[in-house]
Amino acid sequence: MDLGHSLSGQGSGISSGLQRCFSRPTELKFTLIIASLLACFAGGVVGAAGLDDSETKSADSASETQAASESSKPFNQEGAGPPSVPSSGPATDVRSVPHRILIGGKFPLFVSGYVQGRFTDEVGTKFPFRVKRARLMVDAVLSEWADIFVQLDPTVRPDIVLDAYLQLRIRPAANFRFGAFKVPFSGESVTADEKTIPIERSIVVNSLSPDRDNGNQARDVGAELLGHAGGDSGNLIEYSLAAVNGSGLDNVSGHHRLAGATRVIVHPIAGLSVGGDYFQGKTADASPLRKRVEEWEGGYKLRRLTSWAEYLWGNQGSVHRSGGYALLAYQLDHHWETFVRLERYDANHAKPGQITRIYEAGANYYVTNRIRVQANAGTRKDPIQGDLSPVFLVQLQIGL
Secondary structure (H helix, E strand, C coil): CCHHHHHHHCCCHHHHHHHHHHCCHHHHHHHHHHHHHHHHHHHHHHHHHHCCHHHHHHHHHHHHHHHHHHHCCCCCCCCCCCCCCCCCCCECCCCCCCCCEEECCCCCEEEEEEEEEEEEEECCCCCCEEEEEEEEEEEEECCCCEEEEEEECCCCCCCCEEEEEEEEEEECCEEEEEEEEECCCCHHHHCCHHHECCCCCCHHHHHHCCCCCCCCCCEEEEEEEEEEECCCCCCCEEEEEEEECCCCCCCCCCCCCCEEEEEEEECCCCCEEEEEEEEEEECCCCCCCEEEEEEEEEEEEECCEEEEEEEEEEEECCEEEEEEEEEEEEECCCCEEEEEEEEEEECCCCCCCCEEEEEEEEEEEECCCCEEEEEEEEEEECCCCCCCEEEEEEEEEEEC
């Protein structure tokens, strides 16, 4: 039975209201964008009228202190968005504090962005050269406990809006998001694109992780409760609970069926992360299929060494799929970072010859903390090509 219909059948007016609101993702996202622009204008006016140079410098210093504090949390990979909630994943540690331009005073506005140009040499590639991403991120701080985050990318079609959400920071253990955001599932999936160590995410994450499997950049529209608590650092456990449309950002046809995602990560000792994720929903087709995905993951960070592994499994209707990857990365110095990754993905357990294997290695060179050059090389064996085929990628990333 459809979860949304089940709730409304029980007379839940709240659920019905949420479904009506979530069924208009475009209107919701642009409402949040307008609100953030208003916040930008208000922040600029207040800052210009009420702050002198010394106060502005003080605000800049406070911002840098906050960013440095947040970057010290284990596996914190937040981009330009609200940095109050850590999210574990295989993120690079070289560019640990994303550069954010501060605008305004009492109600500041943080702006960040980057461009990624990519060259791909692989069998079946139609366009070797392409602009993979061109991101602009805006975080409008409304108060000490509320802000609006918007992320745009004109290379994403048909909708350039990736994120547009209101976040309420009630306390570290209880933050609330409403709008369009990343579905909390898989450490590699939630890691910010500018901080991934390999150029491309693993095939199993792109094929099985919710709203990456359907080309929606892991985004959906809904509500999320997330936070971290426990231990001396307040980061023993981090969690996310989300209720979303279950059909991604691009589907406005009306075939929305409420889906749920849960993510729990534990840090029993410094540097160690272990946990799991669960997602359940239905496809966005007129005749929906049940969709369920589960995942276990873990990683350990010791000085310059970072390791991470994930295993995902699930089904879409009667098709059962599974796979995983293991990543090992080492930071040679402030500029150089290397990695190796092994991947395996079974697209259909019921059919033989559906397994893809990828073996790859690569190096990242950080010219500055805003410019990164990446090179990945490896081999791939899949059901289509049969024999091992070479894969080579180069990517240039330039940030604001």
